[in-house]
Amino acid sequence: MIEPGATIGILGGGQLGRMIALAAATLGYRCHVFCPEPDSPAKLVTPYATTAAYDDRAALTRFAASVDVVTFEFENVPGDTAEILAGLKPVRPGPEALRIAQDRLKEKDFLRSIDVATAQYREVASAEVLRRAVRDIGPHGVLKTVRGGYDGKGQVTIRPDTDLAAAWRSMGAELGILESYVDFICEISVIVARGMNGHWATYVPVENHHAQHILDTTIAPARIAPEVAMRAEAIARHVADRLDLVGLLAVEMFVTATGEVLVNELAPRPHNSGHWTIDACATSQFEQLVRAICGLPLGSPERHSDAVMKNLIGRDVERWREALTEPGAKLHLYGKTTVAPGRKMGHVTRLLPRRS
Ligand code: AMP
Numbered sequence: 116m117i118e119p120g121a122t123i124g125i126l127g128g129g130q131l132g133r134m135i136a137l138a139a140a141t142l143g144y145r146c147h148v149f150c151p152e153p154d155s156p157a158k159l160v161t162p163y164a165t166t167a168a169y170d171d172r173a174a175l176t177r178f179a180a181s182v183d184v185v186t187f188e189f190e191n192v193p194g195d196t197a198e199i200l201a202g203l204k205p206v207r208p209g210p211e212a213l214r215i216a217q218d219r220l221k222e223k224d225f226l227r228s229i230d231v232a233t234a235q236y237r238e239v240a241s242a243e244v245l246r247r248a249v250r251d252i253g254p255h256g257v258l259k260t261v262r263g264g265y266d267g268k269g270q271v272t273i274r275p276d277t278d279l280a281a282a283w284r285s286m287g288a289e290l291g292i293l294e295s296y297v298d299f300i301c302e303i304s305v306i307v308a309r310g311m312n313g314h315w316a317t318y319v320p321v322e323n324h325h326a327q328h329i330l331d332t333t334i335a336p337a338r339i340a341p342e343v344a345m346r347a348e349a350i351a352r353h354v355a356d357r358l359d360l361v362g363l364l365a366v367e368m369f370v371t372a373t374g375e376v377l378v379n380e381l382a383p384r385p386h387n388s389g390h391w392t393i394d395a396c397a398t399s400q401f402e403q404l405v406r407a408i409c410g411l412p413l414g415s416p417e418r419h420s421d422a423v424m425k426n427l428i429g430r431d432v433e434r435w436r437e438a439l440t441e442p443g444a445k446l447h448l449y450g451k452t453t454v455a456p457g458r459k460m461g462h463v464t465r466l467l468p469r470r471s
Pocket residue numbers: 234256257264265266267294295296297298302325328367379380
């Protein structure tokens with residue numbers, strides 16, 4: 116067990132790292148944040164920080180020497196970085212979970228190999244292969260970069276009248292994945308914490324609404340049938356188990372009109388759709404991560420309230436004062452000084468009486 120007083124290393128300095136550090140501080144841990152940006156949201160809440168590139172071996176070695184366990188707050192950490200650190204200190208979740216989650220093809224192959232349903236998909240390495248893939252899986256799809264895409268970046272919708280050569284060029288990467296278009300009625304996610312002893316804590320499925328491909332609102336719990344919710348939770352636990360994951364796993368899923376649940380994406384880290392747990396649950400996703408990676412017992416994921424979480428994106432943040440006077444609203448700002456379109460600046464969680 117890594118006891119309170121020890122130091123948790125966090126790769127990545129964004130708002131997720133900031134909220135991990137705040138939860139860790141509540142339990143008496145220190146956090147050391149490693150990221151290339153000097154003035155990042157996570158570095159503003161802890162005095163222990165390294166500003167260096169993710170492939171700076173000497174800096175990574177010094178960082179490892181100063182911490183007791185390493186976790187990460189985004190999955191696009193270079194694979195080698197996680198491997199180097201894993202040779203020096205426990206990295207939780209481990210490099211294998213990262214390797215799968217940062218490559219959409221590996222992710223889908225893995226999900227299929229453990230009998231988890233996904234959209235149909237094909238690897239695409241050229242406009243010609245894209246043409247064949249469209250013939251195979253149908254004319255309505257989504258072409259995505261295999262690596263590095265997030266918040267809808269590197270994604271192109273394919274329709275029967277799409278110019279496939281132009282679509283291939285606009286994706287802008289050497290390797291893509293074509294997925295069949297899922298006509299979903301609802302997008303949900305499930306966050307599960309898994310401890311070193313294989314114990315679970317699963318948060319209720321939540322419903323996610325996007326604007327311009329960026330998460331805009333999360334409604335907790337999701338308005339889905341109880342049996343669909345149970346299946347979604349079981350899928351998330353199954354995936355975490357087969358990854359032998361220690362930490363947090365967020366599983367994004369589509370629910371179709373017939374109640375089918377298809378997994379879209381995995382994130383082995385805290386997730387934007389779990390921010391509501393800070394204010395509405397006995398144990399937040401961030402505290403749960405700290406407990407899991409330090410070998411502490413997991414906390415209860417039970418919610419005392421229902422909640423609606425609204426991201427403050429770009430200039431939305433200028434309305435921060437309104438949230439302060441609204442009963443039941445809780446404001447979270449990430450300390451970012453530069454406002455940019457699409458940039459997540461903070462969020463507001465609105466608590467509601469629990470209905471079920
Ligand atoms: P992703 O980056 O994979 O999370 O995709 C961003 C958003 O694009 C998702 O939240 C969905 O709203 C939409 N999307 C992604 N893949 C598909 C798909 N195969 N079918 C329909 N919509 C999709």
